[in-house]
Amino acid sequence: MKNKKTISILGSGFSSLAAACYLAQSGHEVTVYEKNSTVGGRARQLKAAGFTFDMGPSWYWMPDVFDRFFADFGKKTIDYYELIKLSPAYRVYYGINDFITIADNLQEIVTTFESIEKGSGTVLQEFMAAAKSNYDIAIKDLVYRPGVSPLELVTLETAQKVGQFFSTISKDVRKKFKNQRLIQILEFPVLFLGAKPSDTPSFYSFMNYADFGLGTWHPKTGMFDVVNAIESLAKSLGVTFVTDAAVTKIKVENKAATSLVVNGETIFSDIILSGADYHHTETLLDQEHRAYSESYWESRVFAPSSLLFYVGFNKKISNISHHALFFDVDFYQHAKDIYDEPQWPAEPLFYANFPSLTDPTAAPDGMESGFFLVPLAPGIVDTQALRDEYFDKIIDRFETLTQQKVKENIIYQKSFCKNDFVSDYNSYKGNAYGMANTLLQTAFLRPKLKSKKVKNLYFTGQLTVPGPGVPPALISGKLVSELINKQFSAQNL
Template identity: 30%
Template sequence: MSRDRVVVIGGGVAGLATAALLAADGHDVELVEKNAELGGRAGSWERDGFRFDTGPSWWLMPEVFDHFFAMLGTSTTEQVDLVRLEPGYRVFYGPDESPIDIESDETRSRAVFDGVEPGAGDALGRYLESGRLAYDIAVDRFLYTNFDSPRAFLNPDVLRHAPTLAKLLARSLQSFVAERFTDRRLRQILGYPAVFLGSSPDRTPAMYHLMSSLDLAEGVRYPDGGFTTFVDALVRVARAKGVRIRTDTTATAIVTRRRRGIRRRSAIAGVRIRSGDGTERSLPADVVVGAADLHHIETRLLPIREQTFPQRFWDRATSGPGAVLVLLGVRGTLPQLAHHSLFFTEDWTTNFDAIFEHPTRVPVPASLYVCRPSATDSSVAPAGHENLFVLVPMPADPRIGRGGVDGAGDAAVEQIADRAIEMVAEWAGIEDLGERIMVRRTIGPDDFVTDVNSWSGGALGPAHTLRQSAFLRAGNRSRKVDGLFYAGSSTRPGIGLPMCLISAELISKRLKGDRSAGPTPV
């Protein structure tokens, strides 16, 4: 394999992972990141002794992390200290209903379901068995493939289960769950993973019921010290493999050259960059990996004639949700909340329609998610105080506005935050929550545009609808420019930290000419 000069654009999880793997493969790799800090959406913010993760907060699919680190000659255990959460999460349904704790174990989860709806425990067992089968097939045949060989589809396991897989793709997760469970609360527990996929239960294929086998059976973990410790680990392994990392360095254009004798195709020549001091220069490259937002890479860094995914592609695409994030440092303790707590409104179909149907609108009331990492990690808040991260799913609409510190954000964002705080206080029985807030910062959809060049202000990436999943999701290789590739949540295989690691491996496979369907043997 030749030693290529590679420039990776974007220092988020996908960019760092791609840079590390390509350097391990023997390439000369340089990474450029526009912000002063690395991590992208997996960012952090500190104030007055409180340290907040501002992005991912669930550690699922641990075998994907294990495989990634093994490819680099190390292990998850060596790089990150994982804690198994008990309970996995707590679910609130209103001020007058008792919350339900979901354990990180299938046997106990089945008991919880039986306690809510007689017979639901056995139904959950069958549901998780089906989910594990779908998950195993996905990992073995569909997640680690570039779909450039029919072998992904002609595998005996895939062919044997083809009728079942087809049915799972053809119907919604919501209908699949409703056929098996009656109680609204259980239906919501099994439907909410669609939000992790940037969608809603009625818009997500039933194939993704596989997600429930990850938390209800395999459990939920947390990296001690916060998710920035995972970003730090990626930086360490990337640098150890020889990656040169430039922060405060903005990619302003992808430089190409016309190929002789090949009509309407170009080849990579380099990347134009601007340093923090305003200096501009070009980095020569044989390969460029766009690991930032794909809409930004395509529509801002390339001329239209070289865009595989021009604006008209995005005009037809479906964004995942936006979000208002609320970071709260709270005086005293909050035992009413678990490490992860979910607050589900009764009419969440209306809630999701507000986010995804046009014209979109801010949902009132809004379902929301609260992370209390101080329940597990003493380093994220001063002794005796609590750290809360509140996520309120919103339409992917920058017009909702930007956030700020101590209530200084745009009015709509601060109103959304106020309603979320009131909802948590009422439903969890913390009457004085608002009075105990010592630190407050909000982040709105327009901040995602500024901070990570997010398409439409989305918090996650393109939604996992049927036509934006698996081989139908945006591909990771340019059709117009040889040597240009894409990694991250905008492309295959999709949204989430594990998917970003797999997307990095898919680039490594592309450059090695590896057309296999499963994880790279270690």
């Protein structure tokens, strides 16, 4: 290939893995440098005491985006991993044996809504039709644009929905539904976008279609199946992976990125692409080469951090589903404690995930693996004493709500919180999901895929376009690879 270039990629999360595949497919020589000992970034896997845990993402939504990714290489997901549609998709707990089960199909969900609030079944069908329309516009088209110009958002379809960019999910849902529980269930999916429902444009109701319309899936032996799949694809395309490779400097000459310092060694490259934390990557540059100031980052709305617990139980757990949300406390107070007045929540909402219900390999026979998550404000104080206190809080509530004793059955436990997000992923303020998708942080208003100050330096991942989440990360990798190839095409004209 005449235009063959050497490309160095920082980090091996989903966006880096995707970009590596696309760039290698275009004929470039691609090397991925990962500071940790295994690939996957936040989607690493933890194996301990016979238990297996996905350390990060645990929801497989938008299967069509994964299908589209593999199709770009003439492959199918089934070539690499098997998907199981979860039934039920998840359960939301409000009190002792008081929960709403979300089925794996829209018709049953409509029936559930109708049984809780008369007339809401029909309203939900109308709401979902609009959400599907938004999904078709957003996920099949808009998110595959590189965030270079405001005009990317101006299409015949979006012109008809312009009002939805100036209203919010919260307002829309409240106009249509009165029951507080149903409102919370409809507001829940946008939490994946990293902002309060009251700060998220109505257009993002496409997340509700991702939830109720497309369903919740699980790769047969966990989300790490997807990491393994893309790593395997990348290697087959000629990508080289170097682990335990900490990048400490990006060198710039004549306003162009020329090399990386990796474990003290200088490695020259035609293009440098960072899938590592955007803010951290800019600190690897000398001050005058940084496109965004500290005050810029300080002024952004970041998605939450998380307190995570990976727990092994020596018995099977009753009265649970694979995914479970515990909304038995004030949903809005907890959101306030994350976004408005950052502090540890007095009464935290939490999420629990029991992969061993679906995947027997996740725990030894007769045992259960559990993953618990409490969303927290980024930048919060993180101590072992606080972690211990909050573990006791959520396990006590879990026992009460599911009517069983489990604490004395814990034989393995590991926590992961803000300090670990910083040390393991160089995450800004220890955020877990990147930068929130608020109106003023959408598309072209997000940090750019291409450095505004340094030639041959590019970025990908959750702080740039399209935003937080695994499917957007795969798309981000595709978008940046297209920009890089465009640069080489232009140079050869």
